[in-house]
Amino acid sequence: MAGKSNNHSRMARSPSHRPGQRRAKLDPFDRAILRVIQRDNKTPQRAIAEAVNLSAAAVQRRIAAMEAAGIITANTAVVDTAALGLAITAIVEVHLVDERAATVDAAKALFRADADVQQCYYVTGGISFVLVILSTDMVAYEETTRRLFAHNPAVATFRSLIALDRVKSGNSVPIA
Structure with missing residues (x-):
């Protein structure tokens, strides 16, 4: 099938770890x-x-x-989304029309720049991206989906999963 991507060719990488980069030695x-x-x-x-x-x-x-060394990348505050009226957390699967570098790079730039996108991952497994989007309500979420996906010719399909309850959320990484 023309334009079909080989999803096994992509490797998941953390933002701070790239191929060829040595793992930090921590005592x-x-x-x-x-x-x-x-x-x-x-x-x-x-x-x-x-x-x-x-x-x-x-x-x-x-x-x-x-x-x-880039091990500590930021000092941030954890903000209560409900206190700010961000009642909707959506996990969105996005499938692009193709996996050409220009298409993927443009999507990365679009998602990275959008304030409603809290997290964005370029992934394997039959879809292109998984995003976490925060919205005040479903009307605002629909506006976001139209802006990012429905009116975007590079997006073939997207699927929204709306969170019913945040069971666990955090940015701490396991320290061995």
Whole structure:
């Protein structure tokens, strides 16, 4: 079939890990620091130092080194979506008309730039992207789907899954 993609040729990659990039070497102190700041990035360095048995200066140097190495990529606040009136969480599967680099790159740019798209993953398995979209209500969600998908000639199909309940959500990564 013309235009059919070979979904097995794509590999899932985290934004910070690309082919050829070596995995960061973290010692037990670095890992302990990461565990603490993932729970609360406003923890004072003095408290981190006590928790991991280092000096505050050593903790500061290690955090700066992990930031410079791209291990720590941001310091953010977790915001309650319901408090902001974002009642709808949609998980959306998007299938593009083709998998040419220009088509995929344009879709990535569009999704990355849209404020309603909270997360976007380029995936394997018969679809092109999985997105997490936040909206105030179904009317706003419909407007988003029209803007991103229905009026987009690069989108062949999309399927929405509306979350009934957020069972678990977070950005913490497991630290071995």
